[in-house]
Amino acid sequence: xxxxxxxxxxxxxxxxxxxxxxxxxxxxxxxxxxxxxxxxxxxxxxxxxxxxxxxxxxxxxxxxxxxxxxxxxxxxxxxxxxxxxxxxxxxxxxxxxxxxxxxxxxxxxxxxxxxxxxxxxxxxxxxxxxxxxxxxxxxxxxxxxxxxxxxxxxxxxxxxxxxxxxxxxxxxxxxxxxxxxxxx
Numbered sequence: 476x477x478x479x480x481x482x483x484x485x486x487x488x489x490x491x492x493x494x495x496x497x498x499x500x501x502x503x504x505x506x507x508x509x510x511x512x513x514x515x516x517x518x519x520x521x522x523x524x525x526x527x528x529x530x531x532x533x534x535x536x537x538x539x540x541x542x543x544x545x546x547x548x549x550x551x552x553x554x555x556x557x558x559x560x561x562x563x564x565x566x567x568x569x570x571x572x573x574x575x576x577x578x579x580x581x582x583x584x585x586x587x588x589x590x591x592x593x594x595x596x597x598x599x600x601x602x603x604x605x606x607x608x609x610x611x612x613x614x615x616x617x618x619x620x621x622x623x624x625x626x627x628x629x630x631x632x633x634x635x636x637x638x639x640x641x642x643x644x645x646x647x648x649x650x651x652x653x654x655x656x657x658x659x
Contacts, residue, residue, distance in 0.1 A: 502581060503517060503541075503578050503581055506566065506576060507576060507577065507578040507581065508576060508578060509563045509564055509576055510631055511554070511563065513630060513631050514546075514550065514628045514629070514630060514631060515628065515629045515630075515631055516546075516554065516626050516627075516628055517543065517577075517578040517581070517626065517627045517628075517629075518564065518575070518576065518577040518578060518579065518589075518624065518625075518626055519534070519537070519578055519579065519581070519582045519583075519625045519626060519627045520532075520534045520579060520582055520583050520586060520624065520625040521579065521586055521589060521590060521601050521622075521624060521625075522534060522586060522621045522622065522623070522625070523611045523614065523615045523620050523621065523622075523623035523624065523625045524614070524615055524620065524621050525614050525615075527586075527621055529621075530585050530586055531584070531585055532583055532584055532585040532586045533583070533584045533585075534582055534583055534614055534625065535582045535583075536614050537582075537627040537629075541629070542629040542630065543627045543628070543629045544627065544628060544629060545612040545613045545627065545628075546612035546626065546627070546628045550612075550628060551610065551611070551612050551626075554610065554626065555608045555610050556608075564576050564577075574589075574591075575589055575591070575602070577589055578627075582625075582627075589601045589602075599622065601624060604622055604623070604624055605624055609622060609623045609624060610623065610624050610625075610626055611623045611624070611625055611626075612625065612626055612627060612628070
């Protein structure tokens, strides 16, 4: 009876390990964020207030959203000071037109597109604000900073070779069963 219980337990472990996911599952695709070093950066909003009256936009914070979080001051300053990061935000569509990777539709109710040319509010487009370093991570409450851009970060998930793990378990089970047969 113990022999069958151990085999059933081993089979259950193998079954559960095969359905485990290696990375983070999220509605965002790789076209929505950029990876720099060990961090993923998502352009979450063109405003930096939780609720913006003029646009009727509600900006959601990153908490609990599949590992997304506010950047630390050091991470944010590194991001702001390195203008080459802006190049990694560039992407091209089928017509060769340049666009910028963003995840606005994931965290905002109303603002779902970047303002690349004509300013949404104030005097600057979103790209000019980005180049001026008007970037924040923590969602603010000050309406005076509505034109700051909001970026969220997450640690890049490690790649786990799941098929290899299952194979190791299978080899171990085969070895255990062969050991019993050689003992008899």
